Amino acid sequence: MLIKKPEDIKSSEITDKKLYLSRRLFIRGAVLAGSTVATGLVYRHFTSHGEEAQAGEKIADVQAAPPAIATLNESKTSYEDITHYNNFYEFSTDKQAVAQKAKNYITRPWTVSVEGLVNKPRVFDIDDLLKISPPEERVYRHRCVEAWSMVIPWVGFPLGKLLDQVQPMSQAKYVAFESLADPKQMPNVKSDILQWPYVEGLRLDEAMHPLTILASGLYDETLPPQNGAPLKLVVPWKYGFKGIKSIIRIKLVDDEPPTTWNIAGPREYGFYSNVNPNVDHPRWSQKTERRIGEFGRRDTLMFNGYADQVAQLYGGMDLKKYY
Numbered sequence: 001m002l003i004k005k006p007e008d009i010k011s012s013e014i015t016d017k018k019l020y021l022s023r024r025l026f027i028r029g030a031v032l033a034g035s036t037v038a039t040g041l042v043y044r045h046f047t048s049h050g051e052e053a054q055a056g057e058k059i060a061d062v063q064a065a066p067p068a069i070a071t072l073n074e075s076k077t078s079y080e081d082i083t084h085y086n087n088f089y090e091f092s093t094d095k096q097a098v099a100q101k102a103k104n105y106i107t108r109p110w111t112v113s114v115e116g117l118v119n120k121p122r123v124f125d126i127d128d129l130l131k132i133s134p135p136e137e138r139v140y141r142h143r144c145v146e147a148w149s150m151v152i153p154w155v156g157f158p159l160g161k162l163l164d165q166v167q168p169m170s171q172a173k174y175v176a177f178e179s180l181a182d183p184k185q186m187p188n189v190k191s192d193i194l195q196w197p198y199v200e201g202l203r204l205d206e207a208m209h210p211l212t213i214l215a216s217g218l219y220d221e222t223l224p225p226q227n228g229a230p231l232k233l234v235v236p237w238k239y240g241f242k243g244i245k246s247i248i249r250i251k252l253v254d255d256e257p258p259t260t261w262n263i264a265g266p267r268e269y270g271f272y273s274n275v276n277p278n279v280d281h282p283r284w285s286q287k288t289e290r291r292i293g294e295f296g297r298r299d300t301l302m303f304n305g306y307a308d309q310v311a312q313l314y315g316g317m318d319l320k321k322y323y
């Protein structure tokens with residue numbers, strides 16, 4: 001982000017070989033141990049609209065439709081890395097310090113207000129909100145704007161299921177999100193390194209896309225504080241900073257909402273922030289990425305590899321202008 005560019009990443013932040021090998025063993029163990037759960041969660045049948053097959057629906061019909069959420073055939077990043085290499089500026093700008101600084105973060109009781117241009121505004125208690133739709137495991141690529149990436153097994157449900165509950169009005173065109181900003185718990189909220197609270201936004205069609213989820217867990221565990229407990233947005237075809245953490249408010253609006261990183265550096269961070277190897281960040285290339293836990297670099301994929309599912313959202317748009 002603004003404070004550190006990829007070239008500045010210290011060698012101490014790069015996984016050394018011994019650690020890497022032990023992590024590989026851990027990953028293999030975790031994959032084997034998780035395979036029963038994953039089979040139940042990932043190989044559910046979805047209709048072509050991303051809806052789960054209803055009881056009584058003919059399975060043959062469902063199987064004929066292409067799955068909306070394809071299984072990702074890439075090694076998952078270790079739990080240790082996913083939970084100890086974080087951006088959560090409210091706590092720290094040092095990725096490896098966030099877990100420690102957020103360890104006493106209190107996330108119950110918690111409410112999320114869903115409001116604005118909706119017919120049924122409601123303040124949800126987090127535990128009621130999490131019952132809206134059964135949690136699913138979604139193994140997604142996570143591409144940070146700083147040119148590193150991970151593969152994360154989130155547990156969550158489509159944001160669209162929550163929005164359906166409040167019934168957006170026809171004037172609603174965008175969704176604005178807001179994080180908690182609690183100076184008592186979050187040391188950096190007293191500073192001006194960013195404007196608080198952290199805010200983000202999506203176009204309504206992006207928010208309703210079946211790939212867009214609200215995550216409340218990862219690796220079958222409750223979401224740890226450092227990853228944005230109790231509720232985090234995950235939009236896998238966009239740079240990671242769109243994934244706003246510790247959400248307390250979701251507001252349906254008619255105009256493009258402000259976003260934290262665009263306020264901090266408008267030339268560097270646009271509203272859309274789609275992963276795009278053809279549009280460089282003004283200070284570095286976005287063509288390749290360092291996958292945490294691997295050696296060498298990988299090519300960055302258009303829309304982070306989700307082009308088949310999402311490219312149509314941006315038909316006719318100049319993606320250099322709308323970065």
Ligand code: MTE
Pocket residue numbers: 001082085086087088089090142144145179198226227228239240241242243244245246
């Ligand atoms: N949300 C809040 N409230 N504060 C933050 O600093 N950082 C963003 C995003 N959401 C951030 C946030 C950035 S830059 C990234 S890359 C992702 O969270 C990191 O999510 P992770 O730690 O779960 O991988």
